[in-house]
Amino acid sequence: MPMRLFLLSLTLLLGGCxxxxxxxxxxxxxNHLGYQDGERGRPRDVxxxxxxxxxxxxxxxxxxxxxxxxxxxxxxxxxxxxxxxxGRDGEEYLGVCPNDASFMKQxxxxxxxxxxxxxxxxxxxxxxxxxxxxxTLELQLRNSKESSDRSYYRSQLDRANRRATAIEQEIWRLxxxxxxxxxxx
Numbered sequence: 001m002p003m004r005l006f007l008l009s010l011t012l013l014l015g016g017c018x019x020x021x022x023x024x025x026x027x028x029x030x031n032h033l034g035y036q037d038g039e040r041g042r043p044r045d046v047x048x049x050x051x052x053x054x055x056x057x058x059x060x061x062x063x064x065x066x067x068x069x070x071x072x073x074x075x076x077x078x079x080x081x082x083x084x085x086x087g088r089d090g091e092e093y094l095g096v097c098p099n100d101a102s103f104m105k106q107x108x109x110x111x112x113x114x115x116x117x118x119x120x121x122x123x124x125x126x127x128x129x130x131x132x133x134x135x136t137l138e139l140q141l142r143n144s145k146e147s148s149d150r151s152y153y154r155s156q157l158d159r160a161n162r163r164a165t166a167i168e169q170e171i172w173r174l175x176x177x178x179x180x181x182x183x184x185x
Contacts, residue, residue: 025054025061034066038073041086043094074098080106087111090118116174123174127167134160 020028037046047070050061078097086093087110097103137160141153 020050020053022057022059025050025057025059028061030062030065031069034069034071035073036069037066038070038096039076040073041077041091041094041096043096044070078103083107084110088113090114120171120174123167123171127164127171130160130164130167134164 033050034047047061047063047066050066051063054061074096078099080099080102083093083103083106087107089110093104093107093111134157137153137157141150141157144150144153
């Protein structure tokens with residue numbers, strides 16, 4: 001039976017959906033499920049969804065046990081030292097931590113870094129695509145016989161090269177933000 005509860009809890013953890021089956025409503029360890037929800041930073045509203053799912057089967061979830069587990073799970077989720085990593089990894093924060101200010105400060109630092117890295121990735125993809133286009137334009141320019149075509153390809157090539165330079169500069173700025181030095185008087 002304990003293995004069955006473990007597998008049931010694992011299914012709930014991996015599923016991410018709050019809807020429960022009849023078997024899950026009858027057999028769930030509510031304390032453990034609450035702990036998992038807290039540890040994952042899920043909002044309290046998820047318990048209401050459990051209640052709605054289980055009401056279909058005439059089962060009332062144990063809110064006291066779920067809440068005990070949820071509080072313990074939040075203790076782990078809300079550690080400010082882990083908040084930076086959560087932000088840097090792109091995890092969404094749903095405002096569940098009691099001491100929100102210290103958590104948010106670290107989370108926001110990580111989130112800012114995540115957004116910068118995400119933007120750099122987007123720019124690198126654009127630059128890669130642009131470099132392919134530049135290669136194609138250079139080939140078309142070399143193979144072109146007509147003066148008007150050569151003028152057109154040269155114009156497009158100049159425009160693409162300017163955009164590539166701008167992207168490279170933006171990537172450099174994102175990787176090398178200005179440093180502010182403060183002096184104490």
